[in-house]
Amino acid sequence: MGEILMKKFFSKDSFVLSSFGKAQRRQSLLVSIVLVVLFIFSALTFFNALYAFADFVGSIVSGSPDAAIRDITRSLPLILSCFMSIWGMLLFHALFRNVSDEKRIKSIKKNAIALLAFATVNFIAIIVMLIMGKFHSIVEGAPSPLYPLDSIIYSLIYVAIGVFALVYLKKLQEKIPYVVPSRGAVVSKFRGLYCTFMSFWMLIALFSTASFFLGLFIVDFVHGYLLYCIGLMLIFFVNMLFIGVWEFYYNELKEENKKAFLLPLAIAGLVVAIIAIVLYLVGLTTGLDGPSNAGFGVLPVAFAASVNIATLIVAFTPIIVSVVAVIRGLLLRKKK
Amino acid sequence: MKKNAKVFPLLLLTPFVLTSCGQVKKYAEHLDDYVFTMKYHKNFNILQLTDIHWNINSSTYESEKYMDKVLAEANKHITATQGAGAKIDLVELTGDMFMLANAYHVDSFIKYFEKKSEEYGFKYASIWGNHDRHGMYNPNWIAERFAKAKNSLYYEPNDDLYGRSNFMINLTADGNKGSEVKWQISNLDSGASFSETALSPFRDYDYIRKDQTEWWISEYNKAVVNNQNLGGSDDIPGIAYYHIPQEENQKLYDEVQKNPTSHKNKFFKLEGFADNGNEKYASNFLDEAKQRNLKGAFMGHAHNVDWTVTWDDLVIGLGVKTGIELYYAHIDTKSEDPDMKKGLADTGITENFDLIGASLVTITDEESNIEGKFDLEHLYLNERKGGDFVAWVKY
Numbered sequence: 001m002g003e004i005l006m007k008k009f010f011s012k013d014s015f016v017l018s019s020f021g022k023a024q025r026r027q028s029l030l031v032s033i034v035l036v037v038l039f040i041f042s043a044l045t046f047f048n049a050l051y052a053f054a055d056f057v058g059s060i061v062s063g064s065p066d067a068a069i070r071d072i073t074r075s076l077p078l079i080l081s082c083f084m085s086i087w088g089m090l091l092f093h094a095l096f097r098n099v100s101d102e103k104r105i106k107s108i109k110k111n112a113i114a115l116l117a118f119a120t121v122n123f124i125a126i127i128v129m130l131i132m133g134k135f136h137s138i139v140e141g142a143p144s145p146l147y148p149l150d151s152i153i154y155s156l157i158y159v160a161i162g163v164f165a166l167v168y169l170k171k172l173q174e175k176i177p178y179v180v181p182s183r184g185a186v187v188s189k190f191r192g193l194y195c196t197f198m199s200f201w202m203l204i205a206l207f208s209t210a211s212f213f214l215g216l217f218i219v220d221f222v223h224g225y226l227l228y229c230i231g232l233m234l235i236f237f238v239n240m241l242f243i244g245v246w247e248f249y250y251n252e253l254k255e256e257n258k259k260a261f262l263l264p265l266a267i268a269g270l271v272v273a274i275i276a277i278v279l280y281l282v283g284l285t286t287g288l289d290g291p292s293n294a295g296f297g298v299l300p301v302a303f304a305a306s307v308n309i310a311t312l313i314v315a316f317t318p319i320i321v322s323v324v325a326v327i328r329g330l331l332l333r334k335k336k
Numbered sequence: 337m338k339k340n341a342k343v344f345p346l347l348l349l350t351p352f353v354l355t356s357c358g359q360v361k362k363y364a365e366h367l368d369d370y371v372f373t374m375k376y377h378k379n380f381n382i383l384q385l386t387d388i389h390w391n392i393n394s395s396t397y398e399s400e401k402y403m404d405k406v407l408a409e410a411n412k413h414i415t416a417t418q419g420a421g422a423k424i425d426l427v428e429l430t431g432d433m434f435m436l437a438n439a440y441h442v443d444s445f446i447k448y449f450e451k452k453s454e455e456y457g458f459k460y461a462s463i464w465g466n467h468d469r470h471g472m473y474n475p476n477w478i479a480e481r482f483a484k485a486k487n488s489l490y491y492e493p494n495d496d497l498y499g500r501s502n503f504m505i506n507l508t509a510d511g512n513k514g515s516e517v518k519w520q521i522s523n524l525d526s527g528a529s530f531s532e533t534a535l536s537p538f539r540d541y542d543y544i545r546k547d548q549t550e551w552w553i554s555e556y557n558k559a560v561v562n563n564q565n566l567g568g569s570d571d572i573p574g575i576a577y578y579h580i581p582q583e584e585n586q587k588l589y590d591e592v593q594k595n596p597t598s599h600k601n602k603f604f605k606l607e608g609f610a611d612n613g614n615e616k617y618a619s620n621f622l623d624e625a626k627q628r629n630l631k632g633a634f635m636g637h638a639h640n641v642d643w644t645v646t647w648d649d650l651v652i653g654l655g656v657k658t659g660i661e662l663y664y665a666h667i668d669t670k671s672e673d674p675d676m677k678k679g680l681a682d683t684g685i686t687e688n689f690d691l692i693g694a695s696l697v698t699i700t701d702e703e704s705n706i707e708g709k710f711d712l713e714h715l716y717l718n719e720r721k722g723g724d725f726v727a728w729v730k731y
Contacts, residue, residue, distance in 0.1 A: 222476065
């Protein structure tokens with residue numbers, strides 16, 4: 001039984017694309033590549049935004065709202081860059097939602113308008129801040145050598161993407177219909193709850209992806225906290241793995257396979273998550289000052305050094321995601 | 337193929353394993369390595385800048401502009417009070433230089449201090465704060481940058497001593513290691529934070545550990561033996577710089593609350609010291625160092641505090657926070673807060689200002705007569721459109 005299931009897991013016939021032609025497969029691959037690129041941009045800009053937000057919160061809780069407002073205003077382009085990246089990603093993700101052509105185009109339009117709004121606001125905000133003298137020059141520097149000019153350029157790129165989506169995508173749809181079946185789970189019951197969880201999961205995945213890749217450079221593996229560091233990186237890797245499996249494996253499956261595969265996938269995920277957390281906690285026990293000495297660069301949410309609970313929440317995120325998947329798998333099985 | 341599958345995970349782990357297997361140096365066998373030297377002279381000036389906190393939201397342009405003013409003001413004050421030729425000799429950066437910053441900030445920061453040290457002729461020593469470890473860079477990379485910078489005094493070995501970096505700056509008769517040690521300036525890493533158990537909801541601030549105290553004593557004893565061999569003084573005065581206040585600050589503050597004349601004290605205490613606060617983790621550093629002629633202990637960490645107190649003949653105090661990042665206190669002359677009122681009465685300042693600036697220690701001993709004397713002054717400097725607010729207050 002297990003062997004049959006394993007074979008089915010990796011059989012070409014289990015995937016929706018198996019019944020479609022070369023052009024459609026190419027189309028799907030292209031969108032997937034763009035999505036991965038935008039996901040990485042979203043992850044990196046989200047990490048920047050998280051840093052900006054953590055400092056903002058730090059000023060607030062320390063009783064300096066004036067410093068908090070001054071700082072977050074200066075970093076508005078960082079926050080808006082994060083929104084632009086995420087909405088750019090959502091715009092392309094909408095291509096997979098083809099329950100109907102009408103719905104897909106509506107979704108693309110909605111996301112393109114939001115993207116344009118963020119990019120335009122960012123552009124205007126920087127110009128206004130330059131005129132008001134909040135920025136000494138267009139290349140004042142910090143947090144990057146060309147800041148805020150780089151943010152203006154980033155905005156213009158997203159304006160171009162938004163305009164392209166609005167003007168040409170519809171035409172493109174008419175000429176070359178996008179026929180790849182829906183890859184996003186379409187739910188009607190508890191839609192609000194589902195969307196909330198998916199948004200939460202997306203943010204965890206963005207944070208974990210950025211933390212994993214940046215962590216390779218940020219985390220101090222050589223200062224005597226090796227086990228803790230490996231546990232920490234494993235947590236991020238598992239979160240990244242989960243979103244990858246969801247997006248590029250589970251959502252590529254045919255509908256009947258989705259129902260059959262979800263529970264075993266979720267249980268496997270839960271086991272991996274438990275192993276990662278156990279390793280993290282064992283690593284932490286060997287050096288209780290580990291997070292603050294080796295890993296706080298990737299844990300900006302826990303920067304206020306007195307809050308250990310924040311590091312624990314991060315550590316337990318894979319469990320949350322996999323437990324929700326197990327519950328959903330059980331519910332789907334019950335329906336069957 | 338199967339063989340490859342087994343080898344691959346091992347290959348992935350190789351860099352971690354290799355990097356974690358470096359030789360751990362025993363500090364006790366390499367005491368000399370932890371010592372920098374500078375030439376001692378009367379009126380040796382140490383400017384303490386603390387909690388600069390460059391972060392992702394910072395305008396380094398504005399911050400540099402502010403520090404330009406602080407350095408220029410300190411230099412002007414020194415030449416005015418000590419005569420032409422007097423200068424800032426050493427800048428002590430007592431932690432939290434960064435928080436949630438990135439490599440660009442670190443590079444700019446070091447470039448800035450290199451430029452200024454050339455301009456004013458000082459050396460600068462950097463000390464780890466709890467937040468310096470929380471950035472978009474590897475702490476080892478910062479350490480390497482500080483260690484390589486031309487005018488920076490910084491030492492971080494892979495050793496068996498707690499903290500990333502602990503080192504001594506011996507002020508000697510001729511500036512070389514073999515000569516008589518006149519004063520010792522110690523720089524200690526007071527750590528960041530730790531949780532009592534893996535699942536504790538909160539974290540405690542770190543403290544100066546016993547092995548750091550032992551290291552400090554060993555360095556002190558070594559300097560004493562060196563002086564004895566040279567026929568010099570065997571009672572070397574010292575000043576310690578670190579980031580997180582130890583339990584003594586709070587204890588002395590409590591004593592002063594009970595009996596205001598029990599200890600000489602001055603300046604502002606507008607929040608807690610943010611120390612460990614747990615008897616279980618009390619450091620023995622100040623107790624031990626005080627018995628070995630430590631004359632001053634200066635730190636940072638709590639931005640709204642620059643309260644300084646004398647414990648027998650040891651002066652313990654927080655430096656004035658440098659710059660406007662993260663948070664700082666607004667001193668209001670109309671405030672009813674007793675601590676603010678006391679600070680205002682102590683300093684004699686009669687207008688509103690922000691508690692930011694720097695602290696200056698001037699070692700006043702004659703070269704030939706080391707008595708352990710120094711002056712401490714706090715500089716409050718606020719940028720204002722109609723002319724900056726500048727006040728020097730002597731302890």
